[in-house]
Amino acid sequence: MARTLTRWLPAAAVPLVIVGSVALASAAGADDLPERTPEDILTLLADRDHQPYSGEFEQTSDLGLPSLPGGVDLPAGAGDAAAVTAALEALTSDHNGRVFVGEEDQARLQVFDSFGERDLIVNGPEVWAYDSGENAATHVTLPDEATSRTAPDQQLTPDAVADRIVEAAGPTTELSVREDVEVAGRAAYDLVLTPRTDATLVGEVAIAVDGETGQPLQVTVTAQGESTPAFQIGYTSLDLSAPDADLFAFTPPAGAEVEEVAPPTAPQGVDTADHPKPTVLGTGWESVAVIDASATDLTSQPLLAQLTTAVDGGRLLGTELVNVLITDDGRVLVGAVPLERLQAAAAE
Amino acid sequence: MPADTRTHGGALLGSEVRVLFRRWRTWAMLAALATIPILMAVVVRLSSEPPGPGEGPPFLDQVTNNGMFVAVTALVVTTPLFLPLTIAVVSGDTIAGEAGLGTLRYLLVAPAGRLRLLVVKYVSACVFCVAASGTVLLVGWGIGSALFGTGEATLLSGDTIGVGDAVVRSLLVGAHVTICMLGLAAVGLFISTLTDAGVGAMAAVAVLTIVAQVLGQLEQLAWLHPWLFTHHWLSFADLLRAPIVWTSFTENVLLQAAYVAFFGALAYGRFSTKDVLS
Numbered sequence: 001m002a003r004t005l006t007r008w009l010p011a012a013a014v015p016l017v018i019v020g021s022v023a024l025a026s027a028a029g030a031d032d033l034p035e036r037t038p039e040d041i042l043t044l045l046a047d048r049d050h051q052p053y054s055g056e057f058e059q060t061s062d063l064g065l066p067s068l069p070g071g072v073d074l075p076a077g078a079g080d081a082a083a084v085t086a087a088l089e090a091l092t093s094d095h096n097g098r099v100f101v102g103e104e105d106q107a108r109l110q111v112f113d114s115f116g117e118r119d120l121i122v123n124g125p126e127v128w129a130y131d132s133g134e135n136a137a138t139h140v141t142l143p144d145e146a147t148s149r150t151a152p153d154q155q156l157t158p159d160a161v162a163d164r165i166v167e168a169a170g171p172t173t174e175l176s177v178r179e180d181v182e183v184a185g186r187a188a189y190d191l192v193l194t195p196r197t198d199a200t201l202v203g204e205v206a207i208a209v210d211g212e213t214g215q216p217l218q219v220t221v222t223a224q225g226e227s228t229p230a231f232q233i234g235y236t237s238l239d240l241s242a243p244d245a246d247l248f249a250f251t252p253p254a255g256a257e258v259e260e261v262a263p264p265t266a267p268q269g270v271d272t273a274d275h276p277k278p279t280v281l282g283t284g285w286e287s288v289a290v291i292d293a294s295a296t297d298l299t300s301q302p303l304l305a306q307l308t309t310a311v312d313g314g315r316l317l318g319t320e321l322v323n324v325l326i327t328d329d330g331r332v333l334v335g336a337v338p339l340e341r342l343q344a345a346a347a348e
Numbered sequence: 349m350p351a352d353t354r355t356h357g358g359a360l361l362g363s364e365v366r367v368l369f370r371r372w373r374t375w376a377m378l379a380a381l382a383t384i385p386i387l388m389a390v391v392v393r394l395s396s397e398p399p400g401p402g403e404g405p406p407f408l409d410q411v412t413n414n415g416m417f418v419a420v421t422a423l424v425v426t427t428p429l430f431l432p433l434t435i436a437v438v439s440g441d442t443i444a445g446e447a448g449l450g451t452l453r454y455l456l457v458a459p460a461g462r463l464r465l466l467v468v469k470y471v472s473a474c475v476f477c478v479a480a481s482g483t484v485l486l487v488g489w490g491i492g493s494a495l496f497g498t499g500e501a502t503l504l505s506g507d508t509i510g511v512g513d514a515v516v517r518s519l520l521v522g523a524h525v526t527i528c529m530l531g532l533a534a535v536g537l538f539i540s541t542l543t544d545a546g547v548g549a550m551a552a553v554a555v556l557t558i559v560a561q562v563l564g565q566l567e568q569l570a571w572l573h574p575w576l577f578t579h580h581w582l583s584f585a586d587l588l589r590a591p592i593v594w595t596s597f598t599e600n601v602l603l604q605a606a607y608v609a610f611f612g613a614l615a616y617g618r619f620s621t622k623d624v625l626s
Binding site: 004007008009010011013014015017018056098110112114115116117119130132133134135136137236237244247250251252253254255256 | 407500582586591609613616617
């Protein structure tokens with residue numbers, strides 16, 4: 001009998017070893033960083049020098065929306081409706097990818113799909129976008145003066161998201177620092193931004209700031225009254241050496257459909273003629289953006305009709321973090337605020 | 349370990365592999381695997397217009413530029429079902445087949461030891477894993493370069509690679525798929541020690557691969573996904589990016605090693621305590 005038991009010992013030992021090593025790997029604590037006040041960390045974040053790096057990142061969303069089937073052709077239609085669908089897809093589904101940053105005007109963003117990839121490559125004035133699913137490339141040559149701050153800033157990377165949130169958070173935000181965290185193998189300060197108002201859906205935003213370089217490594221947004229994050233984007237690995245310069249020299253593959261796009265004339269690249277500019281009501285966390293979309297009949301889109309529910313004065317696309325109200329007269333109100341605030345803003 | 353037992357183990361493995369490749373069943377399965385790249389290449393060749401981007405299985409539109417991508421496309425198509433089916437047949441048969449034929453006790457009469465027999469059986473199943481994915485890869489290369497020639501190929505990132513790089517990349521994809529099958533073979537070895545009915549063990553392994561892949565599709569079980577042996581089966585797309593993303597490859601190696609260790613230990617526990625009556 002004892003002999004029988006010893007023969008089963010390896011089968012019992014192996015899971016213990018596996019669980020043990022997994023636990024050890026994840027329990028590696030953060031190094032001690034010198035104490036800093038929240039203001040110091042904001043300064044560290046704002047004053048960071050340009051640092052070449054390459055990193056893998058991961059974005060997860062749990063907004064309480066049904067996630068859209070990725071890769072499936074949705075009855076999106078063309079133009080604005082397609083843009084709405086694309087934005088919904090970006091919000092509701094999880095993504096991972098890589099970022100490479102070389103010289104100050106060199107960057108490459110890769111967003112991975114299961115058997116595809118979308119790339120954005122900025123090399124000085126040359127900007128390329130490539131989609132392997134379509135085998136299509138878009139090329140823009142920027143005029144000289146516009147090259148300093150370009151496209152990658154408008155993309156979803158942990159850096160860009162953190163910078164935008166800090167920019168938007170003003171005096172209506174309370175700053176605090178939690179215990180140090182470890183992100184992508186680097187010790188980081190955990191800067192917490194808590195809205196000073198109850199009139200927003202955002203409970204708190206936590207930004208992990210690299211203790212050494214001041215680079216934002218992870219952004220976590222938690223909705224009010226929730227314990228699990230509604231949205232998180234962060235690096236899973238980070239390498240602070242300069243990436244291979246060849247990565248930024250993009251030549252579209254043979255057979256790819258290449259579209260040359262004229263550089264945007266407006267400095268921000270927003271085509272004001274076609275897209276109505278949103279008006280913003282309120283400030284800080286309570287602000288509501290109003291877009292006049294009466295030109296396109298949004299509610300007739302089957303996808304939107306499915307995702308929205310009828311409420312007083314229109315249809316609501318409700319998530320844990322953001323509410324979108326499409327009024328009967330065709331205005332779209334967006335804000336990280338409760339529905340009542342949107343309805344009040346619509347009545348104004 | 350004394351020299352004579354080591355040579356004995358080697359001789360046992362040699363005879364095992366010879367028996368494996370003397371069976372018609374083995375060759376029939378390899379031939380069935382080989383038809384998939386051939387079929388794909390011939391159909392694309394005969395069709396009047398080449399497949400556009402995003403049409404058909406992944407990388408099919410690459411085939412006309414560089415025939416070697418037939419091998420990669422064939423691996424994408426065979427990995428979820430055909431390839432694991434053949435592995436299920438071979439690994440499910442390892443112990444149960446001998447027991448069913450009544451030859452197991454003769455194997456154990458020789459001073460081989462049960463552990464050594466188990467190891468030899470597993471290694472010969474691994475040899476078949478290499479042969480199976482190698483067949484798809486080599487036949488794919490052969491038929492692809494014969495029908496379409498070799499040339500530049502486009503990676504998922506939009507970068508263009510030459511022929512030499514394409515060989516390396518498709519070899520890596522083949523290695524990844526083979527490693528994925530090693531974990532499955534260990535599961536099959538364990539199931540094979542549970543029964544004397546070879547067919548039952550094969551069916552159980554085949555069903556497990558399907559169940560694992562179905563579980564992998566369910567969002568509600570996201571916490572379980574990294575632990576499924578099928579989790580990284582199709583993540584070899586990461587080997588076709590520029591530069592290569594090694595994360596999923598190394599994660600898969602660790603995952604499959606864990607499966608081999610755990611199910612190998614379970615198989616040892618079961619086989620060494622089992623009453624061999626047939």
